[in-house]
Amino acid sequence: MQLLAVGLNHTTAPLALRERVAFPADQIGAAVGSARAWFGNQDGSGYSDEAAILSTCNRTELYAASHVPGGVEAAIDSTAHFLADYHKLAYSELRPHLYTLPQDGAVRHAFRVASGLDSMVLGEPQILGQMKDAVRQAEAAGGLGTYLHQLFQRTFAVAKEVRSTTEIGAHSVSMAAAAVRLSQRIFDTIAEQHVLFIGAGEMIELCATHFAAQNPKSITIANRTLERGEALAHRFDGRAIRLAELPDQLAQFDIVISCTASSLPIIGLGMVERAIKARRHKPVFMVDLAVPRDIETEVGRLDDAFLYTVDDLGAVVQTGMESRQAAVAQAEAIIETRVQSFMHWVDGRLVVPVIRDLHENSEALRMIELERARKMIARGDDIDAVLEALSKGITAKFLHGPQQALHQAHGDERARLAALLPQLFRTKR
Template structure:
C-alpha cells in the first residue's frame, strides 16, 4: 500500500503548461478509469483547477514514473517537459500535501476557501467514476476533517486578501446595515464580477452595473439580480448610490468632481463610499477632497490586503501544526487498520482450533469419560495447539539470529522476562 500525490501547480509551472495539463469536467471520469486501467493505481482522484492539476493515488507499490508517463501521454506533452515542473509526494508526504492543499496553505492566495470545495468535487467525481476505494476514501475524509479544523480553529481565512473582497469589507465598516444600501458598479470585468458577488452575498438592497456596452452589463447584472445601465447613465444613478466601486480599462476618468458634487447636493450630503480599483484611475482624485465622500484607491486596498496577508501568515503556523497532527492521526489509524486483517485471520484460526477441541471433548463425554478428564484434555489440547505455530516460528527466528523479532514477540505476548526468570 502506498499513497501518491503528484502534479503541477502555480509555483512549478507556467500558465501555458498548466493550461495544457488541465482536465475539463467532461474528461475526468474517462481519465480516472483510464488511469486505473493503464497504471498500477488501484484508487485515483484528479483535482484540476486554474492553478493546479494533481493526481491522488493509492498503489500497492510506488510507480510515480509510470503515472507521469501516462499524464504526459494523455495531454500530448513530452515526459521531460512534464517532469521538469512536476512534483511527487509519497505516503506521509502525500497525506500532508493533500491536507495543506485543502486547508488553503498551498494556494496562490494563502487561506483561500474555494479549494476545499474543489477538492470535494474531485472526490465526488472519483466516486462517480468508481475509482475511489476504502483507503483513498478514508484519506479524503481525514483531509476534509483537518481542513475544517483549520478553518474553525485558526484565523487563516478571516481577513480579506483580494482587492474585491477588501473593497466590500471597507464598505461594511461605513454602512453597518448593507441591506439598506444601494451600490453602483462601474465596469463589468472579473474584479467587478467578484465585487458584485460579495455585495450580493451581503444582501445589498440594489445593485446597478454601468458599462460601456449594455449587453455586457446585462450579462453580469443577470447573475445577481442587478440592474444594467450605460456609462452615460451614471450621473442619474449616482444620486441613489451609497457605494460606488469602479474598475474599467478606460484611459480617462469616468467620474469627475462636478458630477459627484451635484449628486451630493441632491442626496442632501448623505455620505458616498467610493473605491477606484482601476489603473489608470476612473475617479478624479479631486473627488476625495469633497466632504461626505470616502474615496479609496487601489493602493489603499493593497495596503489592507497586505496587512491581512500578514495576519493570515501568522495563522498559517498554527494551521501547519494542525495539519501535522492530522497526518499523524491518519497514518496511525491506517496502521491500526493494517492489523485488522491479521487479527481477523488469527481469530478465525483460533476459533477453528476451539471448535475442533470442543468436538473432541463432546465425543469423550458421549463415550463416558468423566467431566474432570474431559476438561483437563480440552485445556491441554487448546494450549498445545494455540502455542504450536508460535513456538515453531520463535525457534526458527532464534536459529536465524532474528533477536529483534524475539523482542517483538516478548512485547506482543506481554511477557515480563524478569518475572518469568524469578518464577523459574
C-alpha cells in the same frame, strides 16, 4: 500500498502548461477510471487501486492509493507517466514541473491545500469547495476506497479546524477583489463602465458580487445556457445573452471577465480587434480566469486591450501576507499533528491482513478441538475430562507455531523472538 499526491500548480508550472494538463469538469469521472485502470494494469495484484483528481485554474493533482510494485519511486513514476500519457504530453516535458509527494507528504499536502495554505490567495475558501467536488466525482466514479475516503474525510475536518481556530483567512485578497483593483488602474471609476461576465460558475458569481458592489452602469452575463445566465443576471439587476451573441455585442463592454470550462478560446484576436475598432479605441479591460484560457493570448498585444490572466493576478493577491504569517504558523502546527494521527491510522491498517489471518487460523484450530470434544461427549466421556482435553488441545495448538519458530531460530533472531514472545502471549490476571 503507496499513498501519493502528484501534480503541478501555479508555483511549479506556467499557465501555458497548466491549461494543457487541466481536466475538464465533465471528464474527471472518466479520468479517475482511467487512472485506476492504469495502476491496475501494472500491479496485477488483484487489489483495487484508488484515485481522485483535483483540477482548478491553479492546480491539477492526482491523489492515489496504489499497489504498483517496486516501492514509492515506481508508484510516483507510474502516476507521472499516467498524467503525461492521458494529456498526450512528452514525459520529459511534464516531469520537471511535477511535485511528487508520497505517504505523509501526500497527507500533509492534502491538508494544506484544503486549508488554503497552498493557494495563490492565502487562506482563500474556494479551494475547499473545489476539493469536495473532486471527492464527490471520484466517489461517483468508484475511485474512493478505504485509504482515500479516510484521507479526505480527515482533510475536510482539518480544514474546518484551521479556519475556525486561526486567522488564516483574515484580510485575504481574493481573485475577484484583485480584478476590481486592477480595473481601477485602467478606469477612474467602475461606476461609469459596462461590465460583461462570461460564464455562470462559482468564480464568475464571486467576481460579479465584487463588481456589483462598485455600482457599474450595467452588468451582463454571457453563458452557453441562457436560462442559467438569466438566473445569475437577475441577482445583480443585469441581463443575459448567449455566447453566440458575443461577436456582435463585445464592443459594448468596457470590462470583460471570463471563466468558463471551454477547452478552446471563446474570444479570439479578430473578435477583439473588431470590437476595439467599433469602440474607437476606447480601452477595454479583460480578465481571463479560465484554465485552459478563454481569451487568445495575442489579444494582450493590442494597444487598447489590457488583458490579465489568472497568473497576472498573483502579485496583487499577496497583499497582507505579512500580517498572516502568525496564523500560518499556527495552521501548520495543527496540520502536522493531524498528519501524524493519520499516518498512525495508516500504520494500523497495514497489520489488518495479519490480524485477519490470525483470527482465521485461530478459528480453524478452535473448530478442530471443539469437534474433538463433541465426539468425546457423544461417546459418554466424563465432562471434566472433555473440558481438560479441550483446553489443553487449544493451548498446545496455539503454542506450536511460536515454539517451533523459537527452536528453529539461531543467534540474534532467537534472542529477538525470546524477548518478543512473552509480550505477545502476556495475559491479564
